[in-house]
Amino acid sequence: MQGQLWIVAAPSGGGKTSLIAEAVRVLDDVVESVSHTTRAARPGEIEGVHYFFVAPSEFQAMIDADGFLEYAQVFHNAYGTAAASVDALLAAGKDVILSIDWQGAQQVMRRRPETRTVFLLPPSLDVLRERLTTRGQDNAAVVAQRMAEAEEQISHYREFEFVIVNADFQRAAGELQALITSDRLRRARREADLQPLLKRLGQ
Secondary structure, eight states, rough: OOOOOOEEEETTTTHHHHHHHHHHHHSSTTEEOOOOSSSOOOOOOOOTTBBOOOOHHHHHHHHHHTTEEEEEEEETTEEEEEEEHHHHHHHHTTTEEEEEOOHHHHHHHHHHOOOEEEEOOOOOHHHHHHHHHTTSSOOOHHHHHHHHHHHHHHHTTSSSSEEESSHHHHHHHHHHHHHHHHHHHHHHHHHHHHHHHHHHHOO
16 A cells, blocks of 8 residues: 655644654554755764665755755754655555655655645644743744744744644544545545455445
8 A cells, every 4th residue: 555645843842753653653554754964964863764874965956856855944954854865655555754844844745745745733822831931942932933933933833734633642643544444445545456356245
């Protein structure tokens, strides 16, 4: 069965990384796409696991060859999702999740309108601020900047097909997994897989 491409987007602190990791851990044949980047690997990062680390010239060559589903420049580094890598996984029957923002989602949807999209909302801005503060990675100025960016991200939730409110991790994780599982039951996806059964049923 051909895999399904998914986009999961959220504001910073929305819980996207943990919810995707849980879906990959719990469900068979679900993988998260590995992006290409021009930045250097950080200590502990593994080629092909965290990112594909490439030179700027190689990244530009992929752009010129229309090799990305989406890409963006973030400060001095570029990040992108290679179409060939995603297509190989989909052809192997894997459901592939892209962890990207609304701008990247727009790029993918223009190229692959059959992509299913999910936006994660926080239960409140106060909870989001608390999450950003308590993780201890950023100072107050950075948290304030991330909150402003989060409100901009949240304003685009209407562009997504599904919305999950991440107030409780286990519930939100279950909802994301239910979306992926139920999509596999669509007749259009199962048609070829069902042919032997349908023949036995006289169909």
